[in-house]
Amino acid sequence: MVGESWLLITLTLLIVSLITQQIPLLLVTLLVFLTGLLIRIWSHFALSRVTHEHHISSEKAFFGDTITVDVSVTNRKMLPLPVVEVGLEAPEELKVIRGSVIPAATDPFRINLSSFLSMGWYHKVTRRYQIECSKRGYYTFGPSIIKVRDPFGFTNQEAESTKTDRLLVYPRILSLKELGLPSTEILGERRIRRQLFEDPLRIVSSRDYVQGDPLNRIHWKATARRGNLQTKVLESTTTPNLVIFLDVNTMETRFQAPLEGPLESAIIVASSIASHAINAGHNVGLFVNEPYRGTREPIQLAPSRHPDHLQRILVALAHPQGWPLHTIERMLSMEGRNLPWGASIVIVTPTPTGSLVGSIRRFKRAGRSVSLIQVGNTTDMVIPRDVPTHFVSDRIHQDLVEALEVTAR
Helix, strand or coil: CCCHHHHHHHHHHHHHHHHHCCHHHHHHHHHHHHHHHHHHHHHHHCCCCEEEEEEECCCEEECCCEEEEEEEEEECCCCCEEEEEEEEEEECCCEEEECCEEECCCCCCEEEEEEEEEECCCEEEEEEEEEECCCCEEEEECCEEEEEECCCCCCEEEEEECCCEEEEEECCCCCHHHHCCCHHHHHCCHHHHHCCEEEEEEEEEEEECCCCCCHHHECHHHHHHHCCCEEEEEEEECCCEEEEEECCCCCCCCCCCCCHHHHHHHHHHHHHHHHHHHHCCCEEEEEEEEECCCCCCEEEEEEECCCCHHHHHHHHHCCCCCCCCCCHHHHHHHHHCCCCCCCEEEEEECCCCHHHHHHHHHHHHCCCEEEEEEECCCCCCCCCCCCCEEEECCCHHHHHHHHHHHHHC
16 A cells, blocks of 8 residues: 555546545545555654664573563654564573563574564663573574554564574582482592692603503603603692593484483583582593584583683583584593593493493503493493492483472462
8 A cells, every 4th residue: 555556546546536526535535645655654764763672681590590681672763653563582492481472483493582562752662581591501592673563554664683692501500419429439538639649741850761660651752862761750739630521422322312301410410520529629621522512623621620610611511412423432532541640530421331331441440540420221231340330310400390390380
């Protein structure tokens, strides 16, 4: 009605009214003309000086926290807007406690935080949504879209904002007691803090080789320079090291989808051990057999107890989705040889295998301290008694989710 058809209808009615000399028809023609003119003017200026924006209350949160998302629309002109629809794309995995939600048109795994408004001139409206961080992960809010309809409902004007806000939901941290893990066996005795460890990455000097020195301590460059066997003299440290190897594989075959319960529970175990160890004064490292989301870079954090190191670990643990790049035993073989000599190694896996047990045995024969934490019982693998093993339920995550639902009621 507001395009070429509006002009055609107006012209037709005008010709007919003049031929028939019908005053009522002439008045109808005038009404159609004014209505079409009003709609065209309104459509032209509808989105002029109209802005819409969104903001989340926090970019980082822990599992179970509640954040707010504000969606605002501002009309900075004299023209009122009787019907305004504004929608913000949001992740489907997070629970919307307050606010209307509809499925997203562009992505079946996204939702729209949708609002219908009526705005006067120089008016601003803000809709606030409460979002429960009911799942660990890395999420985006946006883009957003605004649609404005004319007073008669004939036309729609819309605009899109590509701005996105990012939310990082850390995994839940529990005490080792809540997980049923003995801290002394996982982290070692307290007296371990006063023992001296030698760091193979820090060579102080060399000395003459004596019978009984390990072959991996031979300093080949110094040997070539001096003409007789030399042994590395390593720097000693009193800070114990704990390195966590997290296996994200929950599938017995390659054609299965990841199992949420075992995966999330394994991540909770890894984050809880890391937190406990850092608070106990350990250098903590983390290796995960899955890359950061959207990259091919594996998750590898060298042992450290820097004040920000726990946050780095939690950020890394927010990324896994259960699609391993390679097996955990392969990562253990590749990275284990570069770890500080006195480091304790903890392997967290929902799917232990014979190959993994073989790797653990080789590391133990080499004098390494290695322990295995099996999350759930998704395989029929029987762990030999000579491999230190602890069992943790794979219902940890589900119990936390159910506790959230009870609290929300």
